[in-house]
Amino acid sequence: MAVDVSVRAAEHLFAFDHPHAVAPRELTGLLGGKGAGLAEMTSVLGLPVPPGFTVGLPVCLAYRRDGWPADLDDALAAHVAALETRIGRRLGDPADPLLVAVRSGAPRSMPGMLDTVLNLGLTDATVDGLAAVSGDAVFAWDSYRRFLTMYATTVLGVPQDALPAGAAPTDEAGLRARVADLKARIAAAGAEVPQDPARQLRGAVEAVFRSWDSPRARAYRAHEGIDDDLGTAVNVQAMVFGNRDDRSGTGVVFTRDPATGENRAYGDFLPRAQGEDVVAGTARTLTLADMAARLPEAHRELSERLGALERHYRDMCDVEFTVESGTLFILQTRVGKRGAVAAVRLAAELAADPSIALTRDEARARLDDATIDRARAEVVAAARRGAAAGALVRGLGASPGRVSGAVVLDADAAADAEGPVVLVRPETNPEDVHGMAVSVGILTSTGGLVSHAAVVARGWGIPAVVGAQELVVGPADVRTREGEVLFATGDTITIDGTTGEVWLGAATDDGGTAGLTDDEIVARDLPALAVLLGDVSGQPVARTSSSMSSANPT
Template identity: 35%
Template sequence: MGYIYSFHDDCEDKMLLGNKGANLVTMTRLGLPVPPGFVVSVQGYNEYKKTGHLSEKEITQAVAALEKEAHAKLGKGLQVSVRSSAPASMPGMMDTVLNISGLSEVRAAIRRIFESWDNLRAIEYRRLNNISSDMGTAAVVQAMVFGNKDAKSGTGVVFSRNPSTGERGLFGEYIQCAQGEAIVSGSTTPVPVSQLETAMPKMYKELAQKAALLETHFRDMQDI
């Protein structure tokens, strides 16, 4: 039985792929430009917890498929991230591993994410929020994109509408030529996303269209 699902597979089960993994599959199916990747499911976590082993062959095959889709090899133009994807929202409670450039590193990162399900802050968060410790987590392996690549790159957080007034249209902040850590850590001061409309109008229009598509699909305001 396989424990790994591509973003192209016909499965959007959040109890199996976690919230992040299932949403990435949904966005891929909607035709959005999602960097390629795969999900090591909650079943894979349960098997790892029971045996202490990952399906090495299955991971190797999934990485090869990712490389084919990305038209690049790990360490040769391709780096990946590995992130947690629990069925319940647990922001910042588990580990994230970035800039991975080797197959052995991918395996080690998946183990690290699975082990982080039982770190102290995750345990305490689940206790405070009445989340079952038996739920487990999936792990998302995904090709990285670099917001600090050049002047046309960046990072940010936007809502598909103003969360206070409900007014439709992008609402949020971004930083030009920076990685996500810059906006999360507060090390760099962001600017309103409305400035992107002046700086890069084509990109702003495309972002607004995709935010509207997601809001229509999920029938709710989107935090992107």
Template identity: 40%
Template sequence: ILNLGINDEVVKGIIRKTNNPDFAYDIYKRFIEIFSDVIFGIKREEFWKISVDDKEKTIEKYKELFYERAKKEFPQDPYECLKMAIEGVFNSWNNPRAKEYRKIYQIPEDLGTAVNIQAMVFGNWNERSGTGVLFTRNVKNGENKIYGEFLFQAQGEDLVAGHVTPLPLEVLKDKMPEIYSKLERYVKKLERKLKDVQDVEFTIEDGKLYFLQTRAAKRTPLAAVKIACDMVKEKLLTKEEAIMRISGEDIDYFLHPTFDPNYPLEIITKGKPASPGCAVGEIVLSAEKAIEIAKQNRKVILVRDFTKADDVAGMAKAEGFVTTTGGETSHAAVVARGMGKPCIVGCSEIDIDFENKILKIKDIILKEGDKISINGATGEIIKGEVPLIKSEFPEELKLLLSWAEKIAKMKVRANADTPIDAENAKKMGANGIGLARTEHMFFAKERIKYVQLMILAKDEKERKDILSKLLPFQKNDFKELFRVMNGLPVTIRTLDPPLHEFLPPKEKTEAINELAKELNIDKQVLIRKIEELEEHNPMMGLRGCRLGIIYPEITEMQIRAIFEAACEVKQEGIKVNLEIMVPLVSILEEFLFQKEIVENISKEVFREKGVKLDYKIGTMMETPRACLIAKELAKYADFFSYGTNDLTQFVFGFSRDDSPKFLVPYQQRKIINFEPFKTIDEKGVGSLILDSVLEAKRINKNIKIGICGEHGGDEKSILFARKIGMDYVSCSPYRVPKALLAAAQAEIILKKKKITQITTK
């Protein structure tokens, strides 16, 4: 609120002092406008409609409008105005704009705001006055050069509001060289003192320079990284301080294409951002259609109610995905992050009519084939084709991540299922594979039929015969992973999902008919098997290690493929660092049953190949009971890897796909203040993990501990993991650079707090 203190008496004193009535009435007019707007909610636009040539009469008209709207005289006591202004600033904390700002920048609701009271200086006094804003470095590209804007005979709000086109700061160099020289000298002094790029507001009043405020400047990710590295070279910052200046969102910018910032966007709806990046393509409503259109070299966006495992081939061909349901750990979100593709989930405003191949979004109708653009970082869906800009890792970012890698004690691995994923992970800086999901390897076209035939087999012998045909595929996959990682850890999880996921649902008659024909079996046999495999709660049904116990031949085939691959690449001169992970263990005997298969098959293969190698066998800690019996499991396991997605579901009793329906209202009603599938719930899930880690380490001091759920890429969860002494986190390949940064930041934070790890309760 500028010009506070002016009234009918003060304005006369200003006229006598300056001999400039226009200036005096201008600041009075401005004060009435802004004070009425901020304190009484009378919009400034209402005052702007008043058109009177005489400035003094304009003030009278302004006061009349105020009286009409506020039902009281415009206050004349400066102290009354000051008190109301202070209250107005405090109250602004709870206005809708402030609430939205806090939400975007994750500012705590209970932080509160301060009020700053400053003497006025007047940039609109005369031709030797003006106002400006400058940045001590270029906040767009990081160049070490002062730049900004200036207006003669104006107040700061004129510059900010954009009603007048400002002049480049350089005009001051010509018109007021002494002032410019002083300005340049002082702002660089401020930057050195405050060790950050400054956003400085200043005013020149009748030839005298005044600084109004300075603050750390907002900057683009490109500028943030360059400035941080440059300031280390200039000895303004340490490497640790530079690392703390960069955020995960800054890293995201370099990993994915972005929209041209100058292109106007027609946003038609918004969902939940699940995987960052921008993409453009034609709408397709099925994975099959995505494959068909992509063959014609046309870009597609896959739009579904939800995705499942057999959509993966079509997802691989799409530029990005949109689902009407689900959350950040849904199938679509997890696959998108693994593939490095943008994804938006929970777009409840979209109604898909699959029969007529159209989307309805409020009163907008889009057809399959229409082009849309999606922003996976904001959740925005845009009509039409928005130009894309490709981002690349600048040298400064590579340098900064190399510092992060040296500082971080906790390693960062990647969840990678294919050689391409593994290559990407290594390129991004991953220190191995923390989770290779063997089921993802089954969905390729030439393999899926063997999986389906194996499910339909009449007995164990037939199952084993079919599994022997799958073995070469699995073996080759593992060989490729070992070759790419060459000495880095490769953690392979045995089959996890329920078998019904490999068959069409019983309501999909057309898909059932096609599959029966393709497999050359009776349709009724297929339907009976689908019904037999149907479960009321598949998440808690026949999956994970339970599959390997009921059908040990599946585990036997996978373990044989793993060890044959490991022995053969070792003979090629490749270093193998193998870890085998048993999923969904709840009972010690489940783990021991699977461990015995691993040990027996490994001995057989070592004899056959004449090769021996070290390996580790551990379990995925994803059930509450596994955590509660950690002491027992730790006697026999070489490592624990916490599958925090499922563990969170079990502990809360929330379905991760359905939870957005109630978690969003929960957050609005302040029942929960975070997203538990994005950030580890330290009180509940975290407490269970901590207790189990401490119990395990008491029994087996050499046990390795990690996280392989999606929390492995979340900054707050990474800090928690480091705090409790975990050895590594594992996340999607494209989240590895963010996780590396977060691991280094966790180390720096704990160093400041002098905590190395929690060792006791």
């Protein structure tokens, strides 16, 4: 297929600290949301961001139209060489290898829908170099295991169930054996992970481009109303290692609570892990308070960085970070998705915060009619639902609201069901998005507050409970860890995404609010709405519709 020579890839690759003519945060249409955030943090805020470069959206659009641009290999090589000079390591160096992460970066946030490859640059030769320079063979071989698994499934399309299952070994001999098994199974699937890091990089960049047109990404965009023709940028960034040692870890944090709007940091931390471990929802995460106890200096610096980001963006931010051997790195920031009640509270409190001081018009522009109506409905429902006893199990309340529905245990069943359903899974992943979109509630047995299930449900206003660790989700029913059946496909359950409680049967409303109107409940329980919609005497003012819905920020 002929390539459109009018698009020169080299003109659309930018180091994070490239001197753009305007503030990078305004360039999401060129750099994508993640690339714009990385450039803003690097060149404007001076935050501790690992260096790298962004492949701009025009390159993705050229690829989708005409295939791999003729000059993209040379452009990637030039930017890799510049990164090597800055870091002092070389991609593919068997003695001291540079490793990189390859991540997507769409103009609008699409959590988990597009592809990522970490630890790129590991090979049979460089893994020994990493072991030698780090002094830790277990760390090196575990990183190689992670890379082979991610590259095989993400880039080569090898099914996850074709690869070794079970917990990863924790000793060098076991990890070497796991890597050998991985390579054999990848070969049996008719694939091979390249031993040339330049080929690895091309494959990973192309996989990110392809993921824009994956069924899961299309389903998510259809639900969010995102244009299919936008495309995605690609970010290539020097690796930092949350799995390096006991003073390392990774996490995702919101500067305020995205479910309620409360002014407190909200997120998950996972020691000796990499970022995908947190968002995948397969691991038992720790709290930020746990991080403070384990890594007090890194936690203190993180708190300071979160404040700086919120003041700079004048909004609640969603931040990904890694701590490597006690040193904090910020890997991503963006304006965070939030629920409807949180959107109202945030708009009012950010207007009142003297360090941010949104104007009345700015605060109102962040709320469209649909968000306001949903916030009112959630507050009224919460007030009228009353107390309930005899909860079957309790997990983490990840997205507020109480709902009842028939149990379905996979996304296809949710998509095919008639009537309200609650999707129950061990964890959700991007392939489940079509079923999540039609469910009234989501329940998972693993994962934390920033897992895939939590983030997507919160952005869509779907009540969700995650990390209900007492549950074992099977193909036909859900049991206790001792094997007792609690409920099965088709049974009705109720979940409360505020308290994290789960009950058998349908919800009942008995909140003791029979004497109150809906407006009186809203005035009592969500006073921020009156502040935003009324004048000083509390009289309502005209609503304004806006494309800048705070419930679905770009």
